[in-house]
Amino acid sequence: MIKDTGRIDAASILLNLTDYRVITVTQELAGRQVLVEPIETEAACPSCGVLTTRIQARPVHQVKDLPAGGDDLQVLVRKRRMACQEPACERRSFVQTTEQLPFRARITTRLSQRLVDEMSCELRAVSRVAAAHGVSWPTVMARLTTVGELVGNVDRMFIRRLGIDEHRFRKVRYALGRTGKVVRIEPWSIVFTDLDTGKILDIVDGRRGTAVKKWLKNRPRYWRQRVQYVAIDMSAEFRKAVRENLPKAKVSVDHFHVIARANLMITQVRRRRSHEVHERRGRATDPAYKYRKLLTCNLENLSIKQVERLKLILESDPELGVIYGIKEHVRQLLKTADIHEFQSRWAVLEKSVKATKMTEAKTLFRTLTAWRRELLVFVRTRLTNARSEAANLTAKNLKRIGRGYRNHGHYRLRILLYTAGLRPC
Numbered sequence: 001m002i003k004d005t006g007r008i009d010a011a012s013i014l015l016n017l018t019d020y021r022v023i024t025v026t027q028e029l030a031g032r033q034v035l036v037e038p039i040e041t042e043a044a045c046p047s048c049g050v051l052t053t054r055i056q057a058r059p060v061h062q063v064k065d066l067p068a069g070g071d072d073l074q075v076l077v078r079k080r081r082m083a084c085q086e087p088a089c090e091r092r093s094f095v096q097t098t099e100q101l102p103f104r105a106r107i108t109t110r111l112s113q114r115l116v117d118e119m120s121c122e123l124r125a126v127s128r129v130a131a132a133h134g135v136s137w138p139t140v141m142a143r144l145t146t147v148g149e150l151v152g153n154v155d156r157m158f159i160r161r162l163g164i165d166e167h168r169f170r171k172v173r174y175a176l177g178r179t180g181k182v183v184r185i186e187p188w189s190i191v192f193t194d195l196d197t198g199k200i201l202d203i204v205d206g207r208r209g210t211a212v213k214k215w216l217k218n219r220p221r222y223w224r225q226r227v228q229y230v231a232i233d234m235s236a237e238f239r240k241a242v243r244e245n246l247p248k249a250k251v252s253v254d255h256f257h258v259i260a261r262a263n264l265m266i267t268q269v270r271r272r273r274s275h276e277v278h279e280r281r282g283r284a285t286d287p288a289y290k291y292r293k294l295l296t297c298n299l300e301n302l303s304i305k306q307v308e309r310l311k312l313i314l315e316s317d318p319e320l321g322v323i324y325g326i327k328e329h330v331r332q333l334l335k336t337a338d339i340h341e342f343q344s345r346w347a348v349l350e351k352s353v354k355a356t357k358m359t360e361a362k363t364l365f366r367t368l369t370a371w372r373r374e375l376l377v378f379v380r381t382r383l384t385n386a387r388s389e390a391a392n393l394t395a396k397n398l399k400r401i402g403r404g405y406r407n408h409g410h411y412r413l414r415i416l417l418y419t420a421g422l423r424p425c
């Protein structure tokens with residue numbers, strides 16, 4: 001039986017480069033060499049669009065391609081420089097292009113695609129991927145930048161629920177400024193997350209309120225009008241920036257940060273009491289110091305032995321007992337998803353704060369009062385920034401793999417691509 005394979009021969013099928021056929025395959029000293037040529041003999045002039053078959057020259061170029069049957073394969077392309085036969089056209093000649101090898105391309109589209117896939121599929125150093133495919137570092141980075149510009153365009157995304165959070169992605173650095181003075185470089189980055197998908201939208205360096213304000217201001221009006229909820233930590237600067245730039249958004253405060261404040265309050269009281277009672281800082285012989293971590297743990301997670309120890313500490317110092325009670329009230333307050341329940345728990349908290357004279361408790365309560373509206377939004381929506389914590393981990397791993405990053409743009413790009421979910425694997 002004769003099977004019609006058209007103009008395609010066995011070598012062309014093996015190489016599997018769309019729109020090209022293999023002319024020769026030779027064994028050279030440096031390795032195998034394959035010479036290919038576009039199948040299509042006719043091409044349209046890019047200026048006038050008139051088809052031509054007249055060949056002016058056949059330049060041969062070497063291109064990079066995916067490895068076929070081993071790494072030692074060199075791909076040479078015999079291109080066609082065509083002559084435009086339209087008398088009215090100004091262009092005299094042009095080089096035939098294909099989908100796999102666009103104008104002036106030195107690497108095939110399929111290799112380019114592979115580079116992007118490998119970089120966004122797993123956390124790998126750019127240099128490693130470049131070396132594995134025999135291309136240079138800037139080649140890989142340029143491909144990533146192109147894709148990043150497409151998928152990383154925040155303004156094209158429909159964001160209903162936005163998360164704004166701060167992460168410490170790098171160490172504090174000091175550099176010599178223009179005036180000759182040493183300048184401290186901000187180690188904090190602000191992460192914007194789509195809370196519906198967990199996708200990182202952007203990472204910006206800079207000071208808290210200013211950076212957020214600037215970023216939000218740069219978004220188009222329709223984008224800002226769509227945002228309904230924003231989750232932030234208890235930062236007045238963030239809140240102000242959101243209120244000014246996202247008119248329709250309701251602000252929700254992340255309960256994680258509220259609990260952190262309550263725990264800080266306990267620590268402050270413990271330290272103050274140590275100075276009042278012992279006139280020194282805590283020591284391992286003081287039960288309240290030795291078991292200080294129990295004070296900030298969730299009660300329901302403690303073992304029976306730990307609960308007994310905690311009881312001992314709380315009974316030994318009435319002030320610690322009271323402040324611990326207040327912290328638990330704060331936790332109860334945020335546990336509920338019911339507004340009425342929230343109101344009654346708020347009343348209990350308020351009563352217990354009023355009954356004490358401790359300034360630490362009063363300060364915390366004042367802060368909570370200032371954030372009451374945002375706490376209510378949290379109770380209704382349970383919106384948190386927990387998903388951006390995952391990005392924090394990704395960023396840390398990425399830094400280890402890349403042996404550090406000096407260019408924030410590259411760093412940002414890698415994180416965005418990794419969390420964008422465009423990888424097929």
Ligand SMILES: [Zn+2]
Binds near residue numbers: 049050
């Ligand atoms: Zn033409």
